[in-house]
Amino acid sequence: MQLRTINFKSITKALSLCCFLYVSTIGAQEIIQDEVVKEKVKDSVVNTTRVKADGVAAVVGDFIVLESDLDREIAQLEAQGADLRGVTRCELFGLLLEKKLYAHQAIQDSIVVNELYIKSMVDQQLQGILAQTGGDMEGILNFYKKDSEQALRDEMYEINKNGYLEQEMRKKVIDEVEITPEEVRTFFNEIPKDERPTFGTELKVAQIVVIPEVTEEAKQAVIDKLKGFKKDIEENGAKFATKALFYSEDSGSKNNGGLLPTMNRKKPRMVKEFRDVAFNLQEGEISEPFETDFGFHIIYLEKIRGQEYEVRHILLRPELSPETIQKAQEKIEKVRELIVSGKTTFAEAAREFSDEEETKYEGGRLTNPTTQDFNFELTKMDTEMYTQIQGLKDGEVSQVIQDEDRINNIKFKIMTVTDRIDDHEADYARDYLKIKELALQDKQVRAIEKWQKQVISETYVKINGEYRDCEYANNWLKNE
Numbered sequence: 272m273q274l275r276t277i278n279f280k281s282i283t284k285a286l287s288l289c290c291f292l293y294v295s296t297i298g299a300q301e302i303i304q305d306e307v308v309k310e311k312v313k314d315s316v317v318n319t320t321r322v323k324a325d326g327v328a329a330v331v332g333d334f335i336v337l338e339s340d341l342d343r344e345i346a347q348l349e350a351q352g353a354d355l356r357g358v359t360r361c362e363l364f365g366l367l368l369e370k371k372l373y374a375h376q377a378i379q380d381s382i383v384v385n386e387l388y389i390k391s392m393v394d395q396q397l398q399g400i401l402a403q404t405g406g407d408m409e410g411i412l413n414f415y416k417k418d419s420e421q422a423l424r425d426e427m428y429e430i431n432k433n434g435y436l437e438q439e440m441r442k443k444v445i446d447e448v449e450i451t452p453e454e455v456r457t458f459f460n461e462i463p464k465d466e467r468p469t470f471g472t473e474l475k476v477a478q479i480v481v482i483p484e485v486t487e488e489a490k491q492a493v494i495d496k497l498k499g500f501k502k503d504i505e506e507n508g509a510k511f512a513t514k515a516l517f518y519s520e521d522s523g524s525k526n527n528g529g530l531l532p533t534m535n536r537k538k539p540r541m542v543k544e545f546r547d548v549a550f551n552l553q554e555g556e557i558s559e560p561f562e563t564d565f566g567f568h569i570i571y572l573e574k575i576r577g578q579e580y581e582v583r584h585i586l587l588r589p590e591l592s593p594e595t596i597q598k599a600q601e602k603i604e605k606v607r608e609l610i611v612s613g614k615t616t617f618a619e620a621a622r623e624f625s626d627e628e629e630t631k632y633e634g635g636r637l638t639n640p641t642t643q644d645f646n647f648e649l650t651k652m653d654t655e656m657y658t659q660i661q662g663l664k665d666g667e668v669s670q671v672i673q674d675e676d677r678i679n680n681i682k683f684k685i686m687t688v689t690d691r692i693d694d695h696e697a698d699y700a701r702d703y704l705k706i707k708e709l710a711l712q713d714k715q716v717r718a719i720e721k722w723q724k725q726v727i728s729e730t731y732v733k734i735n736g737e738y739r740d741c742e743y744a745n746n747w748l749k750n751e
Contacts, residue, residue, distance in 0.1 A: 284611040314677040328734045329747075331368055332375030335432075338736075341367055361741035366734075368747055369723065370437050374582075376726050377436035382443070383533075384432055387573065391426045391527035393427045398526075441719075446731055450711045458710035459699050466699045470705065475690040477635035479606060479620055480627035482682045483599040489589035492568045496650060497587060501569055504557060511557065511571040511583055521568065521586040529571070529583035536578045549582050565677050591681060603671050603683040610668050610685075617668065617687050626682075635687075642704045646692070663688045720745075 296706035329336040341364050348355060355363070404410055417423040498520070503509040512528025517677060518526040531713075532540070539546050544563045552558055552572040558565050574581040606624045609615045615623075618634030625631035629638075636645050647656070659672055669686040676682065699705060725743050732747055739748065 278430055282492065326736070328364075328735055329368060329371075330731065330737055331371035332730045332732075333378065333410060334375055335370040336367060336371060344666075355521045360695075361738070363742070364738055364741060365743045365745065365747065368743075369745070370433075372723065372726060372730065373435045373437040373440040375730060377440035380440070380443070382436060382439050383576070383579065384582065385533040386433055386533060387530060388527075389428055389431050389435060391530045392431050395430075395526050396427060397424065402561050414430060444719055444722050445715050448711070448715050450707065450714055454714070455703070455710045456699070457696075458713060459706050468709070469694060469696055470648060470702060471651070471694055473692045474647040474649065474665075474688050474689055475645045476637045476656065476686060477617055477621065478627070478637060478648055478686045479602040479603070479617070479625045480630070480682055480683045480684045481599045481606070481624070482626040482679050483591045483595040485589045486592060486595065489592070490567070491531045492563075493589045494560045495586065499568045500585060501557050501559070504571075515583060515585045517586070518584045520588050521584070524584065527583055530573075531582055531584060534580040536580070545584075546626065550579055552582075566678075585741055588680060596681060599681075600673075600683050603685060607668055607685050642708065644704045645690075660686055663693055665689060682694060 326338045327335055328338045328340070341360065345355065345363060346366055353535065369392065400411055401408065411418065412423060413528075415423055415684070417426070445618075450465070500509075500514045504514065505509050510528075512530070515525055515529025519529055521529070524531055534541060534546070534549060536550060542563050542565075544561060548558050548561050548568075549572065552570065554572055554575050558570040559605065560569055561567075562568075566586050568584050568586050571583045572580060572656050573583060602624070606620050610617050610620050621631050621633075622636030626636060627635075632634060632744075633645075637647070638645060641646050641651075649657075660670065663669060664685070665688055667687065672684050674682050674684055677750055699706060725746055727747065735748055
């Protein structure tokens with residue numbers, strides 16, 4: 272989506288920079304080395320030298336910002352591929368102050384930190400660094416100027432904890448923002464006609480999916496294996512986290528020993544079958560094997576804190592036999608033949624033959640996860656999808672594609688492209704969902720600005736040195 276107006280550009284810039292800054296701490300796989308400013312100063316009493324410590328550039332509430340922090344933040348952003356062209360050091364320093372403000376206020380609002388999750392993240396990050404250095408812990412400690420592994424872990428823990436607090440506080444502010452249809456209409460009508468955004472070429476994509484059938488024998492084999500894990504842990508003292516690390520097929524949690532983000536009874540995120548089991552366990556208990564769409568699980572309830580549950584799980588998927596795989600492939604090939612020969616339409620075949628419940632009743636049409644409509648902008652399309660449909664003419668049916676997803680290790684599908692729309696100026700009726708998203712982003716930015724203004728006025732802030740000469744979007748200098 273090409274945004275022509277300065278307002279849209281400023282919204283996008285603000286949101287993208289903020290996202291980079293928050294991701295840079297909570298999702299960091301490396302810690303950028305501190306550049307400590309050193310200056311030898313002659314001691315007037317004892318004939319020795321001493322090192323001048325890194326200066327304090329600012330204080331925000333309970334947090335201190337060192338002069339080296341900005342350079343480290345810039346290095347971290349550049350390492351993650353952030354485009355900082357046209358962004359001044361003063362702007363980045365202001366965003367760094369915002370990070371500290373969010374973390375400070377998160378503590379004031381008693382936002383709970385999942386300590387086990389943060390520690391597991393530190394373990395994962397440290398393992399990644401060790402893998403890159405051939406396991407040279409001494410070299411890592413020398414590089415980061417730490418006396419011990421625990422000192423390094425403590426610093427990594429603080430970095431990740433503060434990033435978590437920043438992320439959760441900002442999410443809390445944004446999550447409270449909602450927008451009405453009337454606000455969307457007002458937002459659109461206030462855009463001058465010659466400044467309305469232009470949307471790139473869009474098209475609709477449909478697919479028919481056939482998934483190989485899982486046999487009862489394969490299911491039972493997985494259940495028996497999970498029962499064996501449970502027995503080994505309960506009777507022989509094996510570690511649940513170790514079992515998860517070696518055997519779980521959940522790539523998102525296995526490296527953390529199966530640890531999942533904290534589950535909250537009031538804000539459930541997991542599928543119903545998973546929640547029902549987890550919320551009925553006692554602390555320290557391991558569940559019996561149970562099934563969800565993702566496969567078969569066992570859960571270990573590690574800790575309960577009020578409404579919050581800290582759980583680990585092991586996921587296994589039943590193996591598919593060569594016979595069921597071949598049968599599924601033959602079925603999708605026959606479906607393709609029916610469509611190409613004109614004996615049925617793509618939409619009719621999807622409703623009759625597709626195994627994908629989310630799309631079959633829509634004639635196979637895929638929903639854009641960003642806009643929640645059926646249109647996909649060509650330049651914004653997921654790379655994998657683009658690769659699968661590139662070269663297809665409108666109405667043409669692709670060859671059979673073997674694919675996989677989070678639930679299925681193997682599936683077969685055919686795809687088609689329909690209803691291509693060329694570049695066009697935003698139209699309120701046709702592009703309502705995209706305009707709604709822009710309007711919501713605009714309202715979120717204004718909500719953040721209002722929140723920051725209020726919290727800055729109530730928080731102790733002190734800016735030192737050259738950074739007092741910056742022009743900030745927020746009133747960090749507490750000017751009248």
